[in-house]
Amino acid sequence: MARIIVVGAGMGGLAAASRLGTLGHRVTVLEAAGTYGGQLGAYRREGFGFDTGPGLLALPAVYRDLALKTGREPLERLIGLRPVDPESRHLFPDGTELLLPNASRGGVGQALDAAFGAGAGARWGELLNRGRAVWEATRRPLLEEPRPAVDPADPYPVPPRRGLSRLLPRGRHTLGDVARELGGGPGPAALLGEYALRYGLDPLGAPASATVLPYMEQSFGVWYVDGGLRALADAVFARCGERGVEFRFDTPVRALERDGERVVGVRTDEGVLAADAVLSAVPGLGAAEPAAPAPGRFTVLLALDGARPAGTAHRTVVHAADGAAEARAVFADGVLPDRPTVQVLRPDDPSLVPGPDAEAAVLTVTVPARLALSAAEQDAYAGELLAHLAAAGLDLRPRLRWRETRLTASVPPPSLAGGHLAQANRPGPEGLYLIGAHAHPGGGLARVGMSASITAGLLGPA
The missing domain is CATH 3.50.50.60 (FAD/NAD(P)-binding domain)
Structure with a gap:
């Protein structure tokens, strides 16, 4: 012993x-x-309960x-463990709405076609196939075994080039390159970038192997633990x-x-x-x-009056007004992003509210590493986020009983090949x-x- x-x-x-x-x-x-x-x-106040982390x-x-x-x-x-379905609801700046089912490749493809036009689902499916190739190549050396002596190269299978682009020099393939290959306008690119941003990775500069993140979530599902x-x-x-x-x-x-x-x-x-x-x-x-510390996390805890509306998605993502500007703010300029990507969690869990006429919600935003904000600055930013949600059609302000904020200095990202x-x-x-x-x-x-x-x-x- x-x-x-x-x-x-x-x-x-x-x-x-x-x-x-x-x-x-x-x-x-x-x-x-x-x-x-x-x-x-976890945090509890006046009968409301919240996860203060993931x-x-x-x-x-x-x-x-x-x-x-x-x-x-x-x-x-x-523990009580149940799948979240739908997996997420996405609201984009142009008014497009996307509802993704949990762990259903076929259902995701149909939803993407409906939101972004015919072919969007097939292109996303090809992306997930390449994410699966990354998963199969890195699962053992980067997830289940000690770190290998030699750092693995990015195994993302880069699509063959066509036309004159074949003559250009090859460089490191990034998630931004993958997003451009998706086509279909800014929506699919924003959807892909949200997976990276949520894990503290630059949605433009992360290695293409980051496609393993949407592959894992959409293949193995997303789950909620009763009570948080x-x-x-x-x-x-x-x-x-x-x-x-x-x-x-x-x-x-x-x-x-x-x-x-x-x-x-x-x-x-x-x-x-x-x-x-x-x-x-x-x-x-x-x-x-x-x-180089990883980005941090800004969290707003919302105590809301009134029952959780029927049919409310557990997770809603309100996408940034300008994804490129958001990435610059977080990863280059070190300032709070304006009208950023916001994750809204609204669990259907009676143990987190004082009664049937109340709802608990949590907003989360990725922010620059080791950001220093006073209590007043945090509260002001929380107000800006609520206004941003309202402009996207999700106005929680009339129901607000109280709010509190949390600021996490840095959240380490996952290891990725390349x-x-x-x-x-x-x-x-x-x-x-x-x-x-x-x-x-x-x-x-x-x-x-x-x-x-x-x-x-x-x-x-x-």
């Missing part, structure tokens, strides 16, 4: 601790904050595997307790303790805690601070392992769970 210290009780730390406890190790989790869950936060789950197979490997039971026995995603953190925390994991909250780790080149524990305000292995999810404690790759789970010093969003295979709830699985496999059973 090895003594293992996990630094950080976010989802990566919880998932790793539960797996290692199941393997027979003696696991202690140290968390600087007073609770667990990391980005899977609100939907993609690729639930990661946590189904965790439930089976740590308790031999289906995930659905631990915080319930998933609660379930994994409970599983840790069943496996004998010890938690120490309000216990910041100040430094790694070393014996020569080997990490042998951590230093806290109470002294040194020895360990045979240390797993860190915290930048500066084994995980390097990113040279683009950003997170640090290896075993970075070099003996006894040190990296987990969480800053480690391979990068950010996002599913990938954080994968980092825990990979690292538990590296350590093996007691």
Whole structure:
């Protein structure tokens, strides 16, 4: 039985601790904050409940595997899990509306043809086929196994050039290039770009391998956890307790303790805690601070009077008035985007409202990294976002009871072949392992769970 210290009780730390406890190790989790869950936060006020981080789950197979490997039971026995259908409603600046079904390639194609004209669905289907090629080429080395010694090239199958374009020099194929190949006006390009933007990637400059993101969502579906995603953190925390994991909250780790080149524990305000292995999810404690931090997230929590209207989509995306200007603001100029892409989550969940005559909604916008905004500036921007939604035909202002804002400095993106790759789970010093969003295979709830699985496999059973 090895003594293992996990630094950080976010989802990566919880998932790793539960797996290692199941393997027979003696696991202690140290968390600087007073609770667990990391980005899977929740906020309650006056009977309203909100997810303050991500609100939907993609690729639930990661946590189904965790439930089976740590308790031999289906995930659905631990949490209420249901597919979101329709998957999303999209409102574009020219007034076009698109309703996408969940995990239905045929239904998505029909919806695109209806919104953007004949042929749009077939072109999108070809894009998803190329996204599938990326998935098949990178699933094992970039999702299920330790980071490879040699960074993989972008496997996106670039379509053959035609005419005089064949004579032009070939460069790096970007998601912006893919969007131009879609044709059909600005709508399909904006739809593709939203997937990248939501994950903190430049919709114009990200590698073409980012097509794997819409492929994954439209192939494996998008899911809602009853009570909000915080319930998933609660379930994994409970599983840790069943496996004998010890938690120490309000216990910041100040430094790694070393014996020569080997990490042998951590230093806290109470002294040194020895360990045979240390797993860190915290930048500066084994995980390097990113040279170029990823964009952040601006969130508005809305308490609304009146019942949620029948037929309301769980997720609505109001697209930016000018997608190129939005990308420049976020990724180049470092300023708040004007009339940006806004994700609106409106769950049909009675546990999140004080009664049947109320509704809870969450707005989310991708913003520049490490943006500093005063409380007054945040509230003013929230007002601008509500006006932007109203102009798109989604006016929530007459029903507003109160609103609150949250600003997350930076949200790590997923690792992509040909683009950003997170640090290896075993970075070099003996006894040190990296987990969480800053480690391979990068950010996002599913990938954080994968980092825990990979690292538990590296350590093996007691």
